[in-house]
Each structure stands twice: as C-alpha cells, then as structure tokens.
Amino acid sequence: MLEAPSYLQAFVLSGVVTVLVTRAYLQATGYPQLGGGGLHIAHVLWGGLLMTAGLGVALVFLGSAARILGAILGGMGFGLFIDEVGKFVTAGTDYFYAPAASIIYVAFALLVVITQALRGRTRLSASERTANALFTVVGGLTTGLTARRRAAVRRLVQGCGPEVEEAVARLLDAVPRSEPPAPRFWQPWLLRARRLAVWVTTHRWVVAVVVLYVVGEPFVVVLRVLLDAVTGELPDQREWGAVLGVSVSALITAALSIRGALLLPSDQPRAFRLFKLALLVDLLFGQIFSFTVNQFGAVFALAVDLFLLAVVTAEYRRLCRRQPSGR
Numbered sequence: 001m002l003e004a005p006s007y008l009q010a011f012v013l014s015g016v017v018t019v020l021v022t023r024a025y026l027q028a029t030g031y032p033q034l035g036g037g038g039l040h041i042a043h044v045l046w047g048g049l050l051m052t053a054g055l056g057v058a059l060v061f062l063g064s065a066a067r068i069l070g071a072i073l074g075g076m077g078f079g080l081f082i083d084e085v086g087k088f089v090t091a092g093t094d095y096f097y098a099p100a101a102s103i104i105y106v107a108f109a110l111l112v113v114i115t116q117a118l119r120g121r122t123r124l125s126a127s128e129r130t131a132n133a134l135f136t137v138v139g140g141l142t143t144g145l146t147a148r149r150r151a152a153v154r155r156l157v158q159g160c161g162p163e164v165e166e167a168v169a170r171l172l173d174a175v176p177r178s179e180p181p182a183p184r185f186w187q188p189w190l191l192r193a194r195r196l197a198v199w200v201t202t203h204r205w206v207v208a209v210v211v212l213y214v215v216g217e218p219f220v221v222v223l224r225v226l227l228d229a230v231t232g233e234l235p236d237q238r239e240w241g242a243v244l245g246v247s248v249s250a251l252i253t254a255a256l257s258i259r260g261a262l263l264l265p266s267d268q269p270r271a272f273r274l275f276k277l278a279l280l281v282d283l284l285f286g287q288i289f290s291f292t293v294n295q296f297g298a299v300f301a302l303a304v305d306l307f308l309l310a311v312v313t314a315e316y317r318r319l320c321r322r323q324p325s326g327r
Contacts, residue, residue, distance in 0.1 A: 002132040002156075005119040007067050011075035012111045018079025019104060023296055031095075044084040050077030063139035082107050099242070101291040101298070109284060126160040130168075133157050137171050144178030201314040210311045214275050215261050218254035218282075222247060242292035249286030253278045269323060272316040279309045 022043065026032075033040050054074030057066050086100030087093040124132070133156040136149060145153070150172055157168045200206055225247050260274035283305050290298040 002124070003064060003067070005115050007071040008111065008115040008118065010068055010071040011078070012108055012115065014072045014075030015079035015082070015111075016108055018076045019083050020296075020299065022080060022083050042084055042087070043080045044087075047077040047080030047083075050074070050080065053077070062141075063143060064136075065143070098295065099292045101295045102242070102288045105291045105298075105302075106288055109288075113284075126164075129156045130160050130164055133168055134171075137168070137175055140175045140178075144176040145172070146178050146180050148180065150175075197310070201311045202318070207311060207315050210308050211261070211264075211275065214278060214308060214312070215254075215257045218250040218257060218278075221250040222254070225250075242289040245289030246286055246293060249282055249289065253282050253286065256281065269316065269319040272312055272319060275312045276309065276316055279305055279312060283309065 051074050054070040054072070054077060056070075057073060058070030060066075082104050084095060085103050086095050086097035089100070089103070090097045133153045136145070136153050136156075140149065153168060153172060154165075157165050225243065256274050256278035260271040260278065263271040263274065283302075287298060287302055287305065290301060294301075
C-alpha cells in the first residue's frame with residue numbers, strides 16, 4: 001500500500017511517545033501499582049486492549065482516517081506492551097532489568113528501518129498503482145474526495161492502460177466531492193518549524209560545528225571509558241558487555257569520521273557519506289548498548305544523533321546535486 005509508511009510512522013511515533021510518557025509518569029509518582037488484595041493490573045494489559053482497539057478500527061471502518069487512528073491506537077498499545085518487556089525476559093519479572101531499555105530501542109529502531117525501506121520503494125507495478133487508486137476511491141465513498149486527492153488518483157493510473165484509466169475516471173465521477181479541510185491551528189506552527197529546520201540544516205557554520213562534533217565525540221566516549229578504568233569507576237558497571245559495545249561502536253565511528261575528515265579537501269560528497277555512515281553505526285549499534293548503560297538517560301544523546309544525521313544528510317544531498325551528472 002502506498003500510504004503504508006505513513007501508517008507505520010504514526011504507529012512508531014505514538015509508541016515512542018507512550019513509552020517515554022509512561023516511564024516519566026511512573027518515575028514521578030513512585031511507580032504505583034493498580035490493584036489490591038494481591039492483584040496487580042500491569043499496564044501491558046492496557047496495551048493489549050489498545051492494540052485490539054486499533055486493529056478493530058482498521059478492520060471495521062473504511063478510509064485512511066480509520067487506518068491512521070488504528071495505527072495510533074495500536075502504537076500506544078505496543079508502547080505499553082513493550083515497556084514491560086523486562087518482566088518477560090527475566091526469571092524475577094524485573095521491570096528495571098537494565099537491558100530492557102535496549103530491547104525497547106531495538107524494537108522501535110527496526111520499525112523505523114522497515115518504514116524507511118517501504119518509503120524508499122517508489123517503483124510500483126501497474127497493478128499495484130491501480131490497487132492503490134481503487135483503495136483511495138473506496139475510502140472516498142463515505143467522506144468524499146477533494147480535488148487534490150482526485151488528481152492524485154488520476155496520476156496513479158496514468159500509463160496503466162486506457163481501459164483502467166477510463167474505469168477509474170467513471171468511479172471518480174460517482175464519488176462525492178468534498179472541500180479541503182480548514183487549516184488546523186497547529187499547521188502554521190508546523191510550517192514555521194519546518195522552515196527553521198531547513199534554515200538550521202543549511203547554514204554553513206552549523207554544518208561546520210556538526211562535522212567537528214561527529215569527528216570529536218567518539219574520542220570523548222573512548223577517553224571517558226579509559227578514565228573510568230584508570231580511576232576505578234569502571235568495575236562498578238554491571239553491564240560489561242554493554243560498556244564494551246559502546247567502546248567498539250565509538251572506535252568504528254571514530255575511524256569512519258577520521259576518514260571522512262581526511263577526504264573533505266578533495267571529495268566532500270564522499271566525506272559526508274562517511275559521516276552519515278558513522279552516525280548510522282552509532283544509531284543502529286552504539287545506542288543499543290548506550291541504553292543499557294545509561295537507561296532512558298540516553299534519549300537526549302539519541303536526539304542529538306538524530307539532529308546530526310539530519311544536518312549531515314541535508315549537506316550530503318546538497319553536495320550530490322552540485323556534482324556533474326557524468327561523475
């Protein structure tokens with residue numbers, strides 16, 4: 001389905017927000033227990049209820065709005081479910097099991113990778129484009145289709161054959177017309193945020209600072225581990241494997257970023273491709289162990305890495321557009 005990445009994105013975002021809000025609420029309230037008399041109603045049960053509700057909405061109702069609502073409810077339910085994963089991978093049902101944060105991170109990271117893989121699949125066969133067009137038409141029978149959605153349907157079936165194009169055009173004539181929805185109060189703020197993001201990611205001094213950080217930060221991590229080993233603080237760490245994983249990831253990231261820095265004077269696109277690869281190694285490998293060592297305190301470092309990746313990716317795309325097409 002053409003809109004599948006949007007549904008998955010809604011699922012992932014609602015799940016991530018649910019985990020963070022749940023952890024923050026429980027910590028602020030002293031981890032209360034719902035129930036009494038030896039009973040404890042774990043929030044994994046509420047997660048199952050929300051996932052069932054999300055699936056029910058997607059199965060019963062038609063249209064993209066139902067799919068989005070189902071994805072959000074399902075994501076909230078999955079967030080409540082995965083938040084208690086520590087209880088189900090330990091013999092003592094330990095909610096505070098240290099690697100639980102890493103397991104949660106891996107689950108959502110895999111979903112993000114799947115979403116991006118689906119988003120990158122831009123070539124659809126004629127039958128797939130026709131199926132997506134018909135799905136949009138069917139969803140519009142109850143709510144109507146705007147002129148913009150109608151134009152998108154016609155573009156989907158272009159080149160699928162005169163019979164298909166004519167049949168879809170007749171179906172569109174039978175679908176009620178609707179006006180575009182009124183602008184929401186938050187849309188101007190979202191537009192400003194996007195403009196600010198573009199401004200930040202394209203300024204030369206921001207790019208320079210990001211490059212310095214990408215090159216220098218792995219050395220800071222390795223130096224911190226070495227200092228902890230010298231001062232005797234490192235043996236207090238219970239998760240030696242996670243500390244080793246963070247160190248190995250930092251060394252790989254450092255090697256890639258140094259290579260990128262050496263290529264900057266002669267081949268900037270390749271240099272920024274290496275910077276991007278270094279950040280991806282940290283995001284998909286290093287952060288897994290960082291969440292084990294630092295628990296949910298690693299969320300801030302994750303947000304920094306995502307910002308760095310956005311800046312580096314924007315600069316890499318800009319440099320690729322500047323390259324001659326024959327290179």
